Amino acid sequence: MMSNTFLILDDDINIRKMLKQLILKNNLGRVVAELSSGEHAVEEIIFYKPDIVLIDLLLPFKDGIDIIEQTIAQGYSGKFIMISQVENEEMISNAYEKGILFFIHKPINRLEALHVIKMVSQNIELERSVNMIRNVLSGFDANSAQSGTSTVEDNIRSILTDIGIISEAGSKDLIAVIRKIILYKKKNPLLSYQLQDIYQEIAEEENGNKGTKASARTIEQRIRRTILKAIENIAQLGLDDYYNPKFTEYSSRLFELKQVKQEMKFIENPAEERGKINIKRFVEGVISQINF
Structure with missing residues (x-):
């Protein structure tokens, strides 16, 4: 069973509630924090070290791209899924280049969001398995x-x-x-x-x-x-x-x-x-x- 930790970062409370419900209802893990702005997001992500961050692109105080860049620069190694209503292809491509794994457009399709979260969770489980095998078998x-x-x-x-x-x-x-x-x-x-x-x-x-x-x-x-x-x-x-x-x-x-x-x-x-x-x-x- 997947037991990853999640941090949800979106200025829309309804989006945060919906994503949290999706995670809990499908036993994908637990939500360690919900944030409504980018003001202290970098510090919170570094503190909680969630496995997966669900993040909006356009946020008050600091946008999603800046948050991703700064947290990665400080050693955060979790996964980013961006969920935003932004349609600009250049901005979306830039988000992928900066470190997101997947981009989901708003309004959110629950089936798509569930598929993506499960995929990223499975990737994390595979990485953990690979690390365990590597530790046991040195070469x-x-x-x-x-x-x-x-x-x-x-x-x-x-x-x-x-x-x-x-x-x-x-x-x-x-x-x-x-x-x-x-x-x-x-x-x-x-x-x-x-x-x-x-x-x-x-x-x-x-x-x-x-x-x-x-x-x-x-x-x-x-x-x-x-x-x-x-x-x-x-x-x-x-x-x-x-x-x-x-x-x-x-x-x-x-x-x-x-x-x-x-x-x-x-x-x-x-x-x-x-x-x-x-x-x-x-x-x-x-x-x-x-x-x-």
């Missing part, structure tokens, strides 16, 4: 490590097959990115990574092995096109059968449910905007399903 030989990597890749391929993108040109790049992040997390479960750095690594490896001139930007574009195909496939599943198990499983695990619904509107009417994707959310969603 693994190269062959065992390679075998584990192979199993992980099989699991990644299975998920990409499930959502119909395994044959897309960018699927190999996507697998490479996810595999690298998992390997890094095995070494350091508290790792904070930048996707651009990983794209660059993959580009350099590709250039060295094949003599090509791939760039980090090329890798990112191939991955983005592949994930756009994934959201299209999931949206089509939802249109065909809203209760399709794959739609239920992946619509809020790999994407923001709001964006999947927007993609469904686009499929029905191309005059609508397409649903938007976030690569880091997609990657973390895949990783949350892999027992590594």
